[in-house]
Amino acid sequence: MAAFIAAQREAHGIPHATACRPLGVSPAWFYKWRHGDASAQHTRRARRGIEVARLFAAHQGRYGAPPITADLRAAGERVSENTVAALLAEQGLVARPKRRRKSTTRPGRRDRRAPDLIGRDFAADQLNCKWYGDGTEIAIGEGKLYLDSVLDMGSRRIVGFALGEHHDAALAYAALAMAIAVRGGAEAVAGVIFHTDQGSEYTAGAFQAACTRLGVRQSGRVGSALDNAVIESWHSTLEFELRRDARFATRAQARRAVVDWIETYNHDRRHSALGMRSPIAHEQALLEQAA
Known part of the structure; x- marks a missing residue:
């Protein structure tokens, strides 16, 4: 998105602040992400994203956001379920849905x-x-x-x-x-x-x-x-x-x-x-x- 905002100014002369407004982001966000965010917050989020992906793989794709959040908290992380859900979505990681099973019941007397x-x-x-x-x-x-x-x-x-x-x-x-x-x-x-x-x-x-x-x-x-x-x-x-x-x-x-x-x-x-x-x-x- 930051690259897109930058391209609008270069190609069409649209100011950064003007392009940010309809996209729902602030100019401060744009300037932070234009050349990559080297802040501690970004580093922490990137590290957490790697850990979320590792836990997802460790549980063979069976866990969604709630149990992965519980795993992280058990390891001492302070993280919300919404953050974990966002990190899973950013990496395209979705817990596998269940299939309807075939009943084996034979009615009794x-x-x-x-x-x-x-x-x-x-x-x-x-x-x-x-x-x-x-x-x-x-x-x-x-x-x-x-x-x-x-x-x-x-x-x-x-x-x-x-x-x-x-x-x-x-x-x-x-x-x-x-x-x-x-x-x-x-x-x-x-x-x-x-x-x-x-x-x-x-x-x-x-x-x-x-x-x-x-x-x-x-x-x-x-x-x-x-x-x-x-x-x-x-x-x-x-x-x-x-x-x-x-x-x-x-x-x-x-x-x-x-x-x-x-x-x-x-x-x-x-x-x-x-x-x-x-x-x-x-x-x-x-x-x-x-x-």
């Missing part, structure tokens, strides 16, 4: 459907209060691979997951069993609400009997895509980022990638809903606060 214990009150400020479950398919070359996951709404942490070749009640139970083990056993989570869709894996008699035995209260709702949106959104993110980063020829490759992704998510992925902390960092903060 009506007479076995669980009551809705959530009542659209989705939030939870305590651990082991509300868990959300869902399943998805991981695209691979040699056949089918399914992932069932359990998310604790109190921290957005994936506390349980299971991978298998069949999307059924056994896979759903394996994910739930892992979540219970991670949380310290059935006594530690007694009474937890486990909210899912009404797919056949969750309405199966064996799965319902296991929930009763373990003290897990099943919950579900029919006909609303919003009621399980938290875990569905999480699966959508996982699917998109794995599909973007790699094409899996075998189940073994996909299994390793999914496990690594979940571990990174639980330990490192910042959430705006958690004060820009990762799920495990948020849980540690809750424990320290309780202590």
Whole structure:
């Protein structure tokens, strides 16, 4: 823009102040930028732009302005989210959008459907209060691979997951069993609400009997895509980022990638809903606060 203003005077005799006015900049700005700004402010902004680009690359293009701002502040930088957003835009860096995922739900028997214990009150400020479950398919070359996951709404942490070749009640139970083990056993989570869709894996008699035995209260709702949106959104993110980063020829490759992704998510992925902390960092903060 500074070069354009200078060119207007040289080519058409338009004074700098006159050219600055319709462009919304001041003559002082023009004189500062005409030959480059050597000020400390410009140097600091240039350095910060490099750091923003580094963090964007380090997170593989998954982070936008809010979590990158949190990273910078954690490193001791005093920076606003608007500044980070501007630096990303100046460099053409845009976090990748999510793709809509294909549902794998097969409706279960009506007479076995669980009551809705959530009542659209989705939030939870305590651990082991509300868990959300869902399943998805991981695209691979040699056949089918399914992932069932359990998310604790109190921290957005994936506390349980299971991978298998069949999307059924056994896979759903394996994910739930892992979540219970991670949380310290059935006594530690007694009474937890486990909210899912009404797919056949969750309405199966064996799965319902296991929930009763373990003290897990099943919950579900029919006909609303919003009621399980938290875990569905999480699966959508996982699917998109794995599909973007790699094409899996075998189940073994996909299994390793999914496990690594979940571990990174639980330990490192910042959430705006958690004060820009990762799920495990948020849980540690809750424990320290309780202590």
